[in-house]
Amino acid sequence: MEAIERHTISVLVDNEAGVLARVIGLFSGRGYNIESLTVAEVDMARHLSRITIVTSGTPMIIEQIKAQLGRLVPVHRVSDLTNEGPHLERELALVKVNGTGDKRIESLRIADIFRARVVDSTLESFVFEMTGSPEKLNAFINLMQPLGLVDVSRTGVVAIARGPEAI
Amino acid sequence: MTQELTGAGIVIKALVDQGVDVVFGYPGGAVLPIYDELFKQNALRHVLVRHEQGAVHAAEGYARSTGKVGVVLVTSGPGATNAVTGLTDALMDSIPVVCLTGQVPTHLIGNDAFQEADTVGITRPCTKHNYLVKDIADLPRVMHEAFYVARSGRPGPVVVDLPKDILQGKGAYPDGIDVERRSYKPQTTPDADRIEQAVALMASAKRPLFYCGGGVINSGPEASALLTEFVRMTGFPCTLTLMGLGAMPASDPHFLGMLGMHGTYEANLAMHDCDVMINIGARFDDRVTGRLTAFSPNSKKIHVDIDPSSINKNVRVDLPVVGDVKLVLEAMIAAWKRTKARPDAAALAEWWRSIEQWRGRDCLRYKNSDKIIKPQYALQRLQAAIGDRDFYVTTEVGQHQMWAAQFLRFEKPNRWMTSGGLGTMGYGLPAAVGVQMAHPDALVVDVAGEASILMNIQEMSTAVQYKLPVKIFILNNQWMGMVRQWQELLHGGRYSESYTESLPDFVKLAEAFGAVGLRAQKPDELDDVIREMIAVKAPVIVDCCVDQTENCFPMIPSGAAHNEMLLGPDDVAKPVSEEGMVLV
Numbered sequence: 001m002e003a004i005e006r007h008t009i010s011v012l013v014d015n016e017a018g019v020l021a022r023v024i025g026l027f028s029g030r031g032y033n034i035e036s037l038t039v040a041e042v043d044m045a046r047h048l049s050r051i052t053i054v055t056s057g058t059p060m061i062i063e064q065i066k067a068q069l070g071r072l073v074p075v076h077r078v079s080d081l082t083n084e085g086p087h088l089e090r091e092l093a094l095v096k097v098n099g100t101g102d103k104r105i106e107s108l109r110i111a112d113i114f115r116a117r118v119v120d121s122t123l124e125s126f127v128f129e130m131t132g133s134p135e136k137l138n139a140f141i142n143l144m145q146p147l148g149l150v151d152v153s154r155t156g157v158v159a160i161a162r163g164p165e166a167i
Numbered sequence: 168m169t170q171e172l173t174g175a176g177i178v179i180k181a182l183v184d185q186g187v188d189v190v191f192g193y194p195g196g197a198v199l200p201i202y203d204e205l206f207k208q209n210a211l212r213h214v215l216v217r218h219e220q221g222a223v224h225a226a227e228g229y230a231r232s233t234g235k236v237g238v239v240l241v242t243s244g245p246g247a248t249n250a251v252t253g254l255t256d257a258l259m260d261s262i263p264v265v266c267l268t269g270q271v272p273t274h275l276i277g278n279d280a281f282q283e284a285d286t287v288g289i290t291r292p293c294t295k296h297n298y299l300v301k302d303i304a305d306l307p308r309v310m311h312e313a314f315y316v317a318r319s320g321r322p323g324p325v326v327v328d329l330p331k332d333i334l335q336g337k338g339a340y341p342d343g344i345d346v347e348r349r350s351y352k353p354q355t356t357p358d359a360d361r362i363e364q365a366v367a368l369m370a371s372a373k374r375p376l377f378y379c380g381g382g383v384i385n386s387g388p389e390a391s392a393l394l395t396e397f398v399r400m401t402g403f404p405c406t407l408t409l410m411g412l413g414a415m416p417a418s419d420p421h422f423l424g425m426l427g428m429h430g431t432y433e434a435n436l437a438m439h440d441c442d443v444m445i446n447i448g449a450r451f452d453d454r455v456t457g458r459l460t461a462f463s464p465n466s467k468k469i470h471v472d473i474d475p476s477s478i479n480k481n482v483r484v485d486l487p488v489v490g491d492v493k494l495v496l497e498a499m500i501a502a503w504k505r506t507k508a509r510p511d512a513a514a515l516a517e518w519w520r521s522i523e524q525w526r527g528r529d530c531l532r533y534k535n536s537d538k539i540i541k542p543q544y545a546l547q548r549l550q551a552a553i554g555d556r557d558f559y560v561t562t563e564v565g566q567h568q569m570w571a572a573q574f575l576r577f578e579k580p581n582r583w584m585t586s587g588g589l590g591t592m593g594y595g596l597p598a599a600v601g602v603q604m605a606h607p608d609a610l611v612v613d614v615a616g617e618a619s620i621l622m623n624i625q626e627m628s629t630a631v632q633y634k635l636p637v638k639i640f641i642l643n644n645q646w647m648g649m650v651r652q653w654q655e656l657l658h659g660g661r662y663s664e665s666y667t668e669s670l671p672d673f674v675k676l677a678e679a680f681g682a683v684g685l686r687a688q689k690p691d692e693l694d695d696v697i698r699e700m701i702a703v704k705a706p707v708i709v710d711c712c713v714d715q716t717e718n719c720f721p722m723i724p725s726g727a728a729h730n731e732m733l734l735g736p737d738d739v740a741k742p743v744s745e746e747g748m749v750l751v
Contacts, residue, residue, distance in 0.1 A: 014350060017299065018287060029292050046349075060479060067476035073296040073316055076350040 002058035006035070007082040008089060008159045009066065012167055014074040015041045015049040022072050023051060032065050033057060036091075036134075036156035048076065050167070052158050079167050086162040092155045093137045094119070095128045099148030107147040114140045125150075169341045174303050174334040175200035178267065181310035181340075183210045187238050189229065189604050190214070191222040195242025196282060197269025200334035214604060214633060217625035219246050221597035223253020223324075224623070227262045228601030231584045232559055234387055236317050237601065239266040244282030247328075248289065252591060254324045255293040259588025260410060261385055263322035265313050266294075272332035273301055286328045295323030300330065303338035308346070315346040320353025321474040322385055353473060357490030357498055365445070365469045365486055366502040372443035373514035374521075375403040378426065378455075381410030381587070382448015382472060384580045386492035391415065391580040393496035394447065400503065402515060404522055406434035408449050410587045413577035423522065427455040428723050429569040432530035432734060433522050435721070438463050439729040440521070447471045448492045451481040452588070453750070461728030471495045530721045530734055531573055540690050542567065542642045542713040546574035546614070549640060552697045558582065558610040561598040563619030564590045566648035566719045571614040593622025596639060600626055603635040610638070610701065617643040617710075618667055627680040630706040638700050639708045641673060644715045652718045657725070657743055677708035686710040725750040 013019045020039055027034050035054040042050040055065060062080070069078045081087040095116070097107045100123075107126060111118065116130035130140055134157055141152055161167070172180060178201055182190065189212045194202045205213055216222040219241045226237025241250050247268040257264045271280040287299045296316045298309045306329075313325040369375060377398055383390050395415045398405045406426040407414055415422055424431035426438055438444070444466040449455070456462040459481065468484040470477075471492060478487040488495055533543045560575055561584040562568040568585055577583050584602060586594040595613040603611045613620075620641055630637050650665040674684030683703050687696040693711070700707045723732045726747020 014348075017301075018291065018297075021288070022291060025292055060483065063479055064476065067478070067480075071474065071476050073348070073351045 010079045011051040012076040015047045038156040089159045094153045096151035175204040179204045191225040192240030197243035219249035221626045224597035225601035228598030232602040236263040243269040247286040256589040257324040263317040264324040270330040273330045297326035299328040312346045355491040362498045370508035374442040374518045376441040377405035379447040380408040380449025383414040390493040413580040416578040417576035433525035435729040561595040563595040563615045564592045567616045567642040592619040597626045599637040612638045631681045673710035682706040
């Protein structure tokens with residue numbers, strides 16, 4: 001058996017009705033994994049959206065995923081950032097922590113270390129906003145667990161290649 | 168000059184501008200505006216089917232036998248959902264079809280209105296692409312783009328969902344509609360380096376084999392002519408898939424017959440033993456490969472396909488060539504001539520000697536009888552009766568389909584219409600209707616089983632209405648034969664629900680539809696019945712009563728390899744592996 005690899009794939013698509021359903025339906029219909037998926041319009045003038053998918057599979061499956069995505073009619077370009085060289089991955093999380101006393105102070109202190117910002121506060125809660133790699137977000141969320149973590153909302157990964165090349 | 172038309176008028180105008188001459192359809196509330204426009208014109212013929220599934224299969228038959236796009240027109244809700252099987256069939260076999268579906272008016276979409284279904288949602292996974300038109304300004308472009316997408320690249324079905332208010336509204340129909348999309352650019356011209364490498368690899372082969380499929384047919388008759396030329400030029404053997412039959416003449420000595428689960432001994436053993444495989448327009452389907460780990464284990468594989476997703480999907484290949492078969496073959500032939508390729512003649516002669524030995528096993532032989540009609544014999548007599556003329560054959564799905572593929576001989580492309588990928592029982596009769604519409608004077612035979620034919624028997628009524636003299640040749644063994652065969656070989660002979668009690672009297676059934684019914688019960692009646700079937704200028708059903716217990720051989724059991732095939736009832740199958748038992 002070939003080893004399972006994790007790949008981050010950027011897909012440039014026409015921003016038209018149903019395009020996200022096509023991509024998601026392709027993954028569910030063919031049994032591919034989606035670890036995370038984000039989508040937003042990135043070119044208003046040309047109505048193009050960028051979908052970032054983090055997926056995993058054997059090299060043969062990853063190759064299939066890219067070929068199947070490329071076959072969809074509204075897809076302009078499929079770019080395997082993992083294969084194509086160094087790239088940046090970022091995710092944003094909003095993390096709600098309830099607590100008073102020492103735990104509340106400790107959560108603030110850790111937030112400072114992770115460069116998370118407080119974006120909402122009551123006398124018994126904080127909402128932290130934090131950006132970083134998925135691993136960094138995981139680490140922060142784990143640390144908040146014993147300190148009163150009650151709610152998390154994450155965007156999923158967005159990614160872009162390093163250097164001057166565009167998709 | 169830009170014209171102002173209703174949405175329905177735009178639909179009709181676009182169809183005519185696309186060169187459509189026949190539409191297969193069934194009316195209903197949501198498409199009434201289109202039917203009203205149809206009524207007012209003479210450029211388009213409409214064939215009223217009796218079930219929307221039949222409309223899609225008829226359009227497929229039309230498309231496969233002409234190379235043009237087949238067109239379907241159905242209403243919203245059940246009209247669209249009934250078309251789903253046909254659309255899936257067209258997707259699996261890469262058949263260009265444009266299916267226009269009615270839809271409830273845009274302001275009612277999502278309200279569970281009468282005859283509303285989420286047609287684009289339902290058909291998204293079973294079409295190459297689909298559209299819901301919510302603005303009449305988009306309609307002309309969408310109509311033309313639908314045809315472009317259906318026929319270009321790897322062909323497939325496209326749905327255009329048309330809300331009734333769009334059909335009733337008024338809009339502009341401009342001149343010179345540009346269907347080029349910024350996305351979707353199928354690669355048709357092959358990479359020149361790959362062609363050089365492929366030809367060099369072929370020239371170095373000692374045991375080469377062409378393995379060609381429906382992609383050759385889809386690339387047009389010129390591609391089939393080029394393939395035949397190339398095969399003869401190289402002197403290499405060639406096998407064809409179920410979808411590829413007719414891509415080179417069956418009478419050519421280089422042709423080894425069909426390969427795969429019910430393919431010939433020589434084709435499958437050649438596949439197993441070859442050292443260079445040239446796959447042109449085939450997709451390594453599981454019916455062809457058998458157990459993947461044992462599939463052609465020692466070959467270097469060249470794979471020509473217009474669809475990059477077909478490459479390395481099931482089988483890892485050494486040399487992929489993305490492009491249209493016709494252009495690839497032109498380039499390969501040119502490179503072969505330019506490089507004056509001379510394969511090792513001695514090795515090739517030795518390879519042919521092995522193949523002739525395998526051929527000598529005469530793997531399609533069967534024990535004939537003078538008391539009971541063997542299905543193979545019936546098809547041999549059919550072939551003998553029609554072999555000297557141009558004929559078209561459709562089939563249903565099952566044993567009869569495999570026997571037809573084994574025993575009928577196709578000399579030209581676009582003559583063989585069968586449901587390969589999806590395996591849709593009920594395909595053959597409506598497909599024959601579509602073929603006969605495209606070729607009114609041709610001989611069109613639907614080789615059927617008595618179970619499959621009942622799945623779309625209502626289309627007899629269509630055949631009678633349009634005076635389409637299709638010949639339905641039923642190999643009637645009263646069993647779902649392929650199900651029965653698997654139950655016998657794999658499930659201890661427990662024939663669970665595979666026998667059909669209370670079959671209709673097919674002769675009377677034909678007569679009830681206003682067609683002609685004939686029956687053959689003894690081998691010596693066959694020739695007369697077949698002769699009469701061909702002579703009758705009307706739809707005919709032949710009830711050919713055949714041996715109930717005959718099995719289809721050769722057979723590669725599930726999970727087995729090409730060199731583990733069963734040649735006949737006397738070959739004892741090894742117990743099928745657990746892995747094999749879960750395969751279909």
